[in-house]
Amino acid sequence: MRELQLPLAGVCRCGQIAIRVTRLPLLTSACHCAGCQKMSSSAYSLTSTFPVEGFEVLEGEPVIGGLHGTDVHHYFCGHCMSWMFTRPAGMDWFVNVRPTMFADTGWFRPFIETYTSQMLPFAQTGAMKSYERFPEMTEYEGLMKEYDAWSRSRFTPR
Ligand SMILES: [Zn+2]
Ligand SMILES: [Zn+2]
Numbered sequence: 001m002r003e004l005q006l007p008l009a010g011v012c013r014c015g016q017i018a019i020r021v022t023r024l025p026l027l028t029s030a031c032h033c034a035g036c037q038k039m040s041s042s043a044y045s046l047t048s049t050f051p052v053e054g055f056e057v058l059e060g061e062p063v064i065g066g067l068h069g070t071d072v073h074h075y076f077c078g079h080c081m082s083w084m085f086t087r088p089a090g091m092d093w094f095v096n097v098r099p100t101m102f103a104d105t106g107w108f109r110p111f112i113e114t115y116t117s118q119m120l121p122f123a124q125t126g127a128m129k130s131y132e133r134f135p136e137m138t139e140y141e142g143l144m145k146e147y148d149a150w151s152r153s154r155f156t157p158r
Contacts, residue, residue: 002106004151010101014080016060019101023054026094027140027147030110030127032119039066039074039083043123047086048099048108055085055095111147 008021027049036045062084066074071089076082086096099108113119113127114134128150135143 002104004107005104008102008104010084010097010103012060012077012080012082012084012101014077014082016079017057017062017077017082017084018059019084019097020056020058021050021054021097021102022056023051025050025147025151026144028099028108028111028151030113030125031115032113032117032123033115034118035066035068036115037118037120043120044113044125045083046099046108046110047096049094049096052093052095055097111150112143 004024006022006024010019010021011017025048027047029047029049030044031047032044037043039045060077062075063078064073065076065081066072066083073087073089074083075085075087077084082098082101084098084101088096099105102108110125110127112129112131112135113125114131116130117132129143
């Protein structure tokens with residue numbers, strides 16, 4: 001794993017939507033839930049959570065998709081349909097970005113994995129902590145502190 005270099009630049013598969021991140025991630029995760037399996041067409045989704053003030057769409061107009069009757073807003077490129085980032089309604093201080101959009105993915109590793117209750121039997125993520133569903137909302141502050149210490153121990157000081 002390499003050190004995370006800011007800013008992080010990313011694009012969708014076709015390149016029409018460009019994003020940039022200027023803050024360090026608050027948490028990284030993999031989700032095994034059936035919804036993420038469908039949306040990612042894979043065993044699990046990957047998430048890097050950033051403070052909203054450190055995230056911007058530089059080019060293009062992402063469209064909302066992945067609708068399933070909740071207030072979670074999943075943003076896609078309307079052309080190539082890449083699932084790029086997610087903004088949970090009512091929690092507008094962070095944005096969950098799919099790390100595979102970034103040009104540099106070498107720094108990414110999921111710290112937690114969620115919904116192992118629905119995981120495919122072969123699916124391994126290398127996450128440090130596993131949850132059968134999601135952590136309790138009250139656990140996230142502590143998890144972000146643990147992630148910060150864990151990621152600093154892996155990256156050289158800035
Ligand atoms: Zn695209
Ligand atoms: Zn999920």
